Amino acid sequence: MPTDPCAQPSLMHPDQALPLLLERVQPLTETQVLPLAQALGRVLAEDQAATIDLPPFDNASMDGYAFRFDDLVHSQGQQEASLTLVGSAFAGHPYAGTCPRGTCIRIMTGAPLPPELDTVQMQELIRVEGEWIRIEAPHARGANVRRRGEEVAAGTQVLNAGTRINAAEMGVLATIGVARVRVYRRLTVAFFSTGDELRPLGSPLAAGQIYDSNRYAIQGLLSRADVDWLDLGVVADEPEALRQAFRSAAAQADMVLTSGGVSVGAADYTKQILEEEGKISFWKLAIKPGKPFAMGQIGDAIFCGLPGNPVSSMVTFYKLVWPLLNKMQGLTQTLPLLLDATLKSQIRKQAGRVEYQRGILSRNATGELEVTVTGAQGSGMLTSMSLANCFIILAQEQGDTPIGARVRVEPFNSVLC
Numbered sequence: 231m232p233t234d235p236c237a238q239p240s241l242m243h244p245d246q247a248l249p250l251l252l253e254r255v256q257p258l259t260e261t262q263v264l265p266l267a268q269a270l271g272r273v274l275a276e277d278q279a280a281t282i283d284l285p286p287f288d289n290a291s292m293d294g295y296a297f298r299f300d301d302l303v304h305s306q307g308q309q310e311a312s313l314t315l316v317g318s319a320f321a322g323h324p325y326a327g328t329c330p331r332g333t334c335i336r337i338m339t340g341a342p343l344p345p346e347l348d349t350v351q352m353q354e355l356i357r358v359e360g361e362w363i364r365i366e367a368p369h370a371r372g373a374n375v376r377r378r379g380e381e382v383a384a385g386t387q388v389l390n391a392g393t394r395i396n397a398a399e400m401g402v403l404a405t406i407g408v409a410r411v412r413v414y415r416r417l418t419v420a421f422f423s424t425g426d427e428l429r430p431l432g433s434p435l436a437a438g439q440i441y442d443s444n445r446y447a448i449q450g451l452l453s454r455a456d457v458d459w460l461d462l463g464v465v466a467d468e469p470e471a472l473r474q475a476f477r478s479a480a481a482q483a484d485m486v487l488t489s490g491g492v493s494v495g496a497a498d499y500t501k502q503i504l505e506e507e508g509k510i511s512f513w514k515l516a517i518k519p520g521k522p523f524a525m526g527q528i529g530d531a532i533f534c535g536l537p538g539n540p541v542s543s544m545v546t547f548y549k550l551v552w553p554l555l556n557k558m559q560g561l562t563q564t565l566p567l568l569l570d571a572t573l574k575s576q577i578r579k580q581a582g583r584v585e586y587q588r589g590i591l592s593r594n595a596t597g598e599l600e601v602t603v604t605g606a607q608g609s610g611m612l613t614s615m616s617l618a619n620c621f622i623i624l625a626q627e628q629g630d631t632p633i634g635a636r637v638r639v640e641p642f643n644s645v646l647c
């Protein structure tokens with residue numbers, strides 16, 4: 231089996247490297263209190279307990295009639311009740327009277343259940359016969375009633391510190407009446423691209439030039455990761471320009487993120503300048519794409535150097551930078567969801583590095599998961615990312631993989647890609 235010429239025995243496996251990278255970053259300690267409406271995407275800094283029961287009172291889950299289950303009698307082979315209507319209850323407008331035996335009230339979904347009554351029957355199963363309300367037996371006492379505290383009792387913790395406030399968490403916090411919430415401050419990430427070949431959008435391309443695409447893809451990822459980012463533009467392959475860019479970035483941000491210049495080329499100065507201005511703790515992992523990923527420190531800021539190849543920069547962000555940002559933001563880490571799928575196109579791979587090939591995951595007519603490689607997998611071919619909805623993760627020693635093999639896939643996090 232041919233071996234990957236870029237693999238080196240000394241390169242660390244990503245599963246071994248990630249915990250070591252994570253050890254080097256610390257969660258934020260600064261918090262702030264925000265009105266709930268401004269807290270979307272933030273990370274909770276305190277556990278949140280319900281101060282009220284949920285639901286706060288017994289209420290109807292259907293529009294219908296509320297009555298006592300014990301008022302049902304056996305009649306013509308079935309349980310039913312003939313009751314006198316004494317009032318009605320609407321959501322926000324409880325029934326204020328009493329309900330003697332043999333009576334019922336009309337009740338709407340969400341309206342409080344009078345304390346004497348215990349059961350609701352939906353309107354469609356009721357007959358109005360003159361003065362009588364005839365109710366067919368529901369399946370059990372308590373049917374169609376949402377009991378006070380059945381979801382959460384007051385005092386129970388409903389959200390843990392370290393949880394991202396997404397839409398559901400916004401709703402849960404509102405349900406328990408939290409108007410202002412303590413969250414971690416937002417992280418700031420300063421980002422710049424390096425490379426003399428890079429041109430801004432809107433300028434014509436001269437010989438040997440390309441557009442700077444990494445800054446846009448990385449800005450997209452940083453926005454989705456809910457951090458503030460500072461765009462420091464394109465920095466030339468020139469040591470003094472890089473030094474100034476690093477100093478400026480480190481003074482303004484919690485993380486300095488760069489693309490390009492981390493390999494071994496004659497103009498790859500990123501690592502060299504960072505070593506002079508700060509320190510590099512990690513360089514190169516046994517992954518493809520993204521092998522020359524670098525991590526270190528400059529001033530008080532964490533440094534992450536993404537390889538310049540566009541797919542390599544996205545993959546290393548996704549697999550390495552994103553978990554670091556999560557920890558720095560105060561988020562409790564979660565493991566990615568991994569699935570097994572049947573391969574529908576052949577995979578070319580040389581043994582030596584863990585590969586994150588880009589795939590399209592779908593279900594076939596019988597409901598089984600299948601995955602197809604997006605096509606050519608060059609680390610400069612960014613369309614392989616935009617066509618994909620998952621990584622196909624191939625083990626370090628794995629070689630070519632035939633159609634029909636079972637492979638491990640990681641669906642893209644819908645928030646990030």
Ligand SMILES: Nc1nc2c(c(=O)[nH]1)N[C@H]1C(S)=C(S)[C@@H](COP(=O)(O)OP(=O)(O)OC[C@H]3O[C@@H](n4cnc5c(N)ncnc54)[C@H](O)[C@@H]3O)O[C@H]1N2
Pocket residue numbers: 236423424425427428440441442443444445489490491492493494495498519520521522536537538539540542609610
């Ligand atoms: N002799 C070796 N050469 C290379 C090795 C190696 O081990 N030995 N590793 C290769 C691998 S793997 C990668 S990945 C790249 C990474 O190199 P750099 O991080 O130094 O990146 P650059 O050389 O600056 O650029 C690589 C490639 O990507 C293009 N690029 C850079 N920035 C951008 C941007 N902002 N937008 C779009 N495209 C960008 C650049 O033009 C190059 O084509 O090194 C291999 N070489």
Ligand code: MOO
Pocket residue numbers: 517518519520521522537539542609
């Ligand atoms: O690892 Mo590089 O990222 O193969 O292109």
